[in-house]
Amino acid sequence: MTKYILIGVVIALMVFAVASGRLGAASFGTWIGALLTLSIFSFLYKDNPLYKLAEHIFIGISAGYFVALEYWNVFVPNLWNPLLASFRTVSPSGLMLIVPFVLGLLLFTRFLPKAAWLSRWSMAAMIGSYAGLAIIGALQGDLLAQIRANMMPLISPGSPGGLKSAAGASALFFATLEVLRNPLIVIGLLVTLVYFFFSREHKGSLGAASRVGVWFLMISFGASFGYTVMSRVSLLIGRLHFLLSDWLGIIH
Amino acid sequence: MRTEIPVAMAFIAGMLMVVSLFVPHPFIAEPAAVMRGWAIIITAFAYVLGVANIARISLHTVRNRTTDWQYKAALVVALVAMAGVGIAGGINSGGLFDWAYLNMYVPMQATMFSLLAFFIASAAYRAFRARSVEATLLLVVAAVVMLGRVPVGEKLWPGLPAFTEWIMEVPNMAAKRGIMIGAALGAISTGLKMILGIERSYLGSD
């Protein structure tokens, strides 16, 4: 029954778009995009060969896309051209590019069981670099800056005044929230960190603090869920806008 | 040799990155810059390796005519066509590569992700239950944020957007900061273990 309703809606929209003279304007490319879109949406009814075909074509196209981008945006400007230029001018710093070239090629020894150990050299150079960068990033951006930012007065200077001058229930409510802002941030961070401290059993005062930490975490997970719904819905709206505007021309 | 050299390479690469933060002198800065340039190139090769692996597995399925081999054949054809067109014809606007990107890649990827809207709504109905105080708290906050983050929430209560913003800036921010600090400590310790050769799982097995 649902299948027939869906097919009926799509046909009705297309008849409307053709009758109003707007469907012809959609380019061939838009038609291809729309048909691929509908093929993937068909998964919502149930898994079917059309969806599987579109899915596999998508994987192939995205993999091929990545190869072409890596070629033109990395291999050619950052490796090939400078290496060729350094052969002409015999520049030592340019000739050093042979090292990453060879290391990159060594990665493909993973396909040869007897020689696969050579790929470890390339992996090590890559992993070591990114591990070093991750340490710097985590230290500067997440650890020290965040600890520093959390050191704040428990009562922010303007908030008690705001509470005194608040007129009306709504203003009083928000003024109270402002007074609670700093203490909740400071306490919230501490109890959240206590929750993740597993070296001692969570009982007594540690257990109570951990429980409060769970409440803060639940609030943050609820907020994250709300934002996740917002994000996914936006993606659907974007696709529907494409179908209704670019393809069928029903909306502008 | 098979382990010692990679571990030494990881140590040198990692220490160059870390020390370059503290020592801006060209003696350290220049080798660090070279190392970063090499990491960019090697990472690009790693991506191509991943694609080659996809092609290898798919071709294996096609050769042996196992389940769904026809779809794998379509995958390989699409991969080779896209890569070939891009490398041979260029990637700039107006070409066949750009056309395939705009009319095939963009719609398909956008639609794949838009399916999630349906699944999350279905999950909200079928699985989201207030079984405990904590779950109820999560559920209530999720509802408040969902309504407060859309214009219709303002029509329900003009103060809802401001209250939602307070939830994001205070309890949510405090908890996220706690998670962030914990994750940062974990990232620093894992990074140090890799650089110092204590953690060697990235080398794979012998």
Added chain:
Amino acid sequence: MEERGTERRSLLTRLSLIDRRILFLIIFACAAIPLLIGASLKMSVTAPVKGLYDAIDALEAGSCVWLAADYDPGSKPELSPMNYALVEHLFRKNIKVISASLWAPGPPLAQTVFDEMAPVHGKHYGVDYVNLGFKEGREAVMVSVAEDLRRTFPEDYAGTPLDSIPMLKGISSLKDIDMIICVSAGYPGIKEWIQQIATRYDTVIGGGVTAVSGPEMYPYIQSGQLVGLLSGMKGAAEYEQLVGRPGLGTAGMVAQSSVHVMVVIFIIFANIVYFLEKRRARR
């Protein structure tokens, strides 16, 4: 009496195990009908969005901004409207824009925005904006660009050497840039730009993220590492309102509202059914 109880019990069970395709249809209708009607709603602007707007507005004409288009088509409905609104603001203020991407699908998406916006504002490639394209390497690229732009990006997206591009004369690294704006869908993205660049090079950073990443950015806003943030399609809609250029963000807000209300109704209804079932099972 017992028969009616059995009927109601099976109704409750049927409601709790409803075919998900019916739920899909309801969601589809909630999203599609407002788009077909073409309704719109005004909204208030939140502080993080205003923060980004004010930071860009404070830049002088002739300033140079690094616009990182770190996203792919999967996030296009949320992030492209942001990109359009940001470029509208930047072009209107005669701020030069250097666009680059750490995500392979990013450059054509950025180019689409420039192709549409540049003629409207009389902007010319190489003089007012440039698209450097994509570079693999994530954090390594960020730090590399901060130290030496030409070593990282020898050419732009079209293959033109950077030395031939007029607006890049005098720009040797991120230290010569007035602000970094990152529109990002995940990793690598705005978080990594903050971690690697904000503190180390004392750079002003702002940007936009998909709504999924929005909540975890608030610590960076509070610490001052982010001057402002757009979260999801709502953030894009707010910025479109500020710059006076309604786009997909604004158009999608009624549809977004109706689906959100429906999801909240789903949650409340499903929990009512759940508690009724529990009470019946206890009896």
